[in-house]
Amino acid sequence: MQSFLSAAPLRAMLIQKLLLPVVLAMLFVSFYLSPDFQEIAAGVAIFLFGMLMLEDGFRLLSGGFLEKLLTRATDTLPRSIGFGFLATSLMQSSSLVSIITISFLSAGLITLKAGVGIIFGANIGTTTGAWLVAGFGLKVNISAYALPMLAVGIILVFQSNKYLRGAGYALGGLGFLFLGIHFMKEGFDAFNDQFDLSRFAMGGVLGLVVYTLVGAAATVVMQSSHATMVLIITALAAGQISYENALALAIGANIGTTITALIGGFSSNYQGRRLALAHLIFNVLTAGVALALISGMVEVVDGVSAGIGISETDYSLKLAVFHTLFNLLGVVLMLPLVDWLIRFLERTVPEPETDVSQPRYLSDAVYQFPETVEASLSKEVGHLGENAIELIAHGLNLRRHDLYSSTDIAATVKASRTATDLDFDRLYDHRVKVLHAAILEFATRAGGRKLPEPVMNRLYDLRDAAGQLVSAVKAVKHLRRNATAYTSRPQGKVTDLYNGLRTEIARILIELHKLDQTAPEERSSLWLDQERTQIDKDRKATIHTIETLIRSGEMDARKATSFVNDSGYAYQAMLDLLSAARIYAFQTEGPMAEVERILALDEEDLDQMSDHGKRPAK
Incomplete structure (x- = not known):
């Protein structure tokens, strides 16, 4: 049959x-x-x-x-x-x-x-x-x-x-x-x-x-x-x-x-x-x-x-x-x-064996109605997110189940020193690039149909979220080699610095998992803005720490330069993940979301709003 x-x-x-x-x-x-x-x-x-x-x-x-x-x-x-x-x-x-x-x-x-x-x-x-x-x-x-x-x-x-x-x-x-x-x-x-x-x-x-x-x-x-x-x-x-x-x-x-x-x-x-x-x-x-x-x-x-x-x-x-x-x-x-x-x-008609590299929710049948087009693309972006997060964790030699059950994230990350045996490029092509291409094609074809403007805007947002997930994976790809080299065995301050980056990314992955497990009506975008503010503070603190270590002679300029570049990749990956999460997990931003964002702003952000007469960029 x-x-x-x-x-x-x-x-x-x-x-x-x-x-x-x-x-x-x-x-x-x-x-x-x-x-x-x-x-x-x-x-x-x-x-x-x-x-x-x-x-x-x-x-x-x-x-x-x-x-x-x-x-x-x-x-x-x-x-x-x-x-x-x-x-x-x-x-x-x-x-x-x-x-x-x-x-x-x-x-x-x-x-x-x-x-x-x-x-x-x-x-x-x-x-x-x-x-x-x-x-x-x-x-x-x-x-x-x-x-x-x-x-x-x-x-x-x-x-x-x-x-x-x-x-x-x-x-x-x-x-x-x-x-x-x-x-x-x-x-x-x-x-x-x-x-x-x-x-x-x-x-x-x-x-x-x-x-x-x-x-x-x-x-x-x-x-x-x-x-x-x-x-x-x-x-x-x-x-x-x-x-x-x-x-x-x-x-x-x-x-x-x-x-x-x-x-x-x-x-x-x-x-x-x-x-x-x-x-x-x-x-x-x-x-x-x-x-x-x-x-x-x-x-x-x-x-x-x-x-x-x-x-x-x-x-x-x-x-x-x-x-x-x-x-x-x-x-x-x-x-x-x-x-x-x-x-x-x-x-x-059994359910096909799970193939994470192939689209699960995109098919010609869902093009008939705006609601099914939007729901299917949203679920497919979620599928891409699962693959991206798994690859990011493995690329940093971390296991998601260890992170999700951890009570001390820093200790769990520090203990995860064994390099994961994986072909990152092959998995990126197989599990991320293929889905991203399917999402882009689906969104483009949907754009050729006369869908309501709010639905089209949502589709374009989801398409952008998919691009941000891909960008996060690419950033971790650049970070992976040095992160593995400097954390597989203790090498002093540089190991601590790279473990710090891994810990910050791991914390973001854990929060994203919690967000995904929360019912849509109970989600709050407050922590997203808090995380963005924290990432900016950490970035500035990292530069200050590097300068201090170079002056004290605890780190040579070569390692310091590599770490500054890698920290840029790490922070970019975190920002991309947060931006994708905002689009995927929160469909609309009503008055309550606006109040939450204002509450999350620090004094510097409020001063910026006062000076420029507008909200800071998301």
């Missing part, structure tokens, strides 16, 4: 390349045989275009609201199902909900169980489209509503305000949906005069199987179960297909709709592929149960329809009832099996 999924993107590309000419050829032949079929095909095309506009409209109108709601309303399985149902009912697009879910799951913003719950809810939500078409679209002349919607919507689309444009896209999308339904209905009515498709009706098990496959194929081609259901309902209303075959087509449409999730899963990480597989399992299992229990379900549909006042011969509305019931049945059957399903998905 894993090998099949890993090769799935290539298979999908091959299928699409082969499918396109076949579909086009069938369309041209159908156009030649029946001019009325052109109206049906145009209706489907207009409907699909309307769905695209509707999706774009909701993206603009939501302003990230749906995405934010998703992260907050998916902490339990019932809430996840409720979100999937409401979002799909509102946007009339289970495809968009699937893409949002895969994107957020790939970025690590929701759990796999929450993603599965959303898919369950989306399948129920997609049934509202059938009710809309069967209960409203076929009962009134909806083209009369479509034209005013299109006129007003297109005017709004050209406005500069994004919310007006969003309203225009949504209104225009609804107009095209209604217009598409109208053309399909009119096309099938006219089609009756030339062809009677009902003569191809098939009963029994063979009919169920054949028409289920046809429904699945139609949905794969159109990549929209909504469009397939509209086509089925309008054909059923025109008497072109039998009620029994329409039920099978609806079941097939549910299977075919998984193609969107599968395509989205191909471009995501292992979590996205797990969700795509869950979608496929759920829909295929639901379809299998519906086919096996079709006779009993028809009786239930008849009973429910009679109970809510649906005419015995109103097969379009009865199809909507069936579509809703069999999706509800699928959720009811799968709910007790959710934990088993999660374990199966985790076994079938």
Whole structure:
């Protein structure tokens, strides 16, 4: 199964390349045989275009609201199902909900169980489209509503305000949906005069199987179960297909709709592929149960329809009832099996073995939404930070676990005299440079998209933080040779000085670890400013100490010069680490952060502010 999924993107590309000419050829032949079929095909095309506009409209109108709601309303399985149902009912697009879910799951913003719950809810939500078409679209002349919607919507689309444009896209999308339904209905009515498709009706098990496959194929081609259901309902209303075959087509449409999730899963990480597989399992299992229990379900549909006042011969509305019931049945059957399903998905699509040299969170799937772009890049910068800190510690012959558990940092550093056997340049290229390049590429590609200005500013800040981490590693690379040479065995004052530098860097690494272990809402940037002030004082004290040692004859000029240069590298590394930490650990700096910074300033800084009328540089 894993090998099949890993090769799935290539298979999908091959299928699409082969499918396109076949579909086009069938369309041209159908156009030649029946001019009325052109109206049906145009209706489907207009409907699909309307769905695209509707999706774009909701993206603009939501302003990230749906995405934010998703992260907050998916902490339990019932809430996840409720979100999937409401979002799909509102946007009339289970495809968009699937893409949002895969994107957020790939970025690590929701759990796999929450993603599965959303898919369950989306399948129920997609049934509202059938009710809309069967209960409203076929009962009134909806083209009369479509034209005013299109006129007003297109005017709004050209406005500069994004919310007006969003309203225009949504209104225009609804107009095209209604217009598409109208053309399909009119096309099938006219089609009756030339062809009677009902003569191809098939009963029994063979009919169920054949028409289920046809429904699945139609949905794969159109990549929209909504469009397939509209086509089925309008054909059923025109008497072109039998009620029994329409039920099978609806079941097939549910299977075919998984193609969107599968395509989205191909471009995501292992979590996205797990969700795509869950979608496929759920829909295929639901379809299998519906086919096996079709006779009993028809009786239930008849009973429910009679109970809510649906005419015995109103097969379009009865199809909507069936579509809703069999999706509800699928959720009811799968709910007790959710934990088993999660374990199966985790076994079938295992998490890749950790490779610290490769990006963990950057994938094409997260480009869909500003929130996932920002979250993914932030996590990847954190990943780079882990690699950078590990390399910095090892480059100074220190062990992080010894530092993090130490009660006397200076003593721990002094005792760490054995040179670490590592190829610093190779590890830098393998674990730092590769990730930095991936972060730069991701941020650059994201910059080409029309993301909100605050998100773009955050992305640029994170990109800068990555550069500062790389700069810190390079500084330690320059420091490493002399630090190892002068601390591997006692050599008097120069050993003490280098151990002092190592101790200061170690202290910064420990504080960064504590910061990372602290909940974001409990973090304080106060210590960052205190550390910057302390580093400046230490730098000045170091120069004074060197001058004193040279004058007293305790250190020769050669060693003193080397140490001054190396101390510059050390202090630069510490400043880069602090700057990166400020960007990565603190997303925004509100009034409280400003108060903390002022409190952290010493008298010299305050005097500088008074003289120049501005804050000192960060």
